[in-house]
Amino acid sequence: MAFCKFVQTYKMQRLLLIILTSIFLITSCRKSTPEGILPEQTMVELMSEVHLVDGYLSTLSIDSSRKIINSLYGHIFDKYQLDSAGFQKNVDYYLGNPTLSKKLYGTINQSMTQRDAEFRRADSTIQAIRNDSIQRIQYYTKLASEQRSLILEAKLDTVPLSFDKYHREFIARVGINVRADNGRTNNSKPNAKNVQSGSVSATPIRNPSAGPDKKKEPAEHAAEATTDN
Incomplete structure (x- = not known):
């Protein structure tokens, strides 16, 4: 019994010694951070x-x-x-x-x-936003300059605008084919070929500035009657 107690006491002492040594080594190896x-x-x-x-x-x-x-x-x-x-x-x-x-x-x-x-x-x-802003400013500046030049530097038309000129330009824009001979329109009836091809002659609008048609003189009536006889 005495031997058993001695062995148990010795084991406890060794275990305690190992624990104390480990704590001492850990504490000594670790450096504390200064204040x-x-x-x-x-x-x-x-x-x-x-x-x-x-x-x-x-x-x-x-x-x-x-x-x-x-x-x-x-x-x-x-x-x-x-x-x-x-x-x-x-x-x-x-x-x-x-x-x-x-x-x-x-x-x-x-x-x-x-x-x-x-x-x-x-x-x-x-930089990308700045470049985009600069491009926009340049574009609108150029656009404003072009608009200003169109208004202030517009060239005057030396050809006076008459009714006949306006009428011809209007007909040309609309696309109507008008055939005229010495200012008079050919009133011949369109044939089937012209109707199919789409080239139908149209009667132009009479110039209102010319006034109403004048009545034929009596001498002209007499000449026509003689011709008929």
Whole structure:
């Protein structure tokens, strides 16, 4: 019985020793994050905005960049509740670990690439809308210029418009075939061939300006009577 108790006590001691050793190893291998260090995802967002500001400042002159650099970085620090010392502390912490810094900047690179693609997509849409607007403006400007030239630069017709001229133009537009001989219409009856072919002579409208037909003179009546006899 004493031996059994000894074995049980020994097993318990070994198990307890293993558990304590494991806890000690885990605790010693794990580095605690210092106070004031931002999480990894927050640091990615912070450094992405910092790189955007750096890129914008590089496009300006030295005098112009000096005027706005403090306000731009101050806005970023206020957003993440940091000051210049806190920002430098975070940079030193992440860049001090090569594995962590490589992972951090890999994520930053992906974020910047995604932002650049979104910017290009939005810029192409804006450019397409702008080009369409310019084409519309050019089209309506040209149309207005043509209308203005038709109204203000219209050439006057040197040929006076008479009734006969208007009548001929009207008949030509309508498509009626009129045969005239010295101003008089041929009143012969259409034959069957002309009716079938569609070339039927039409009697033109009498010119109202000519006035009513004049009655024949008595001498003309006498000449006709003599001829009949």
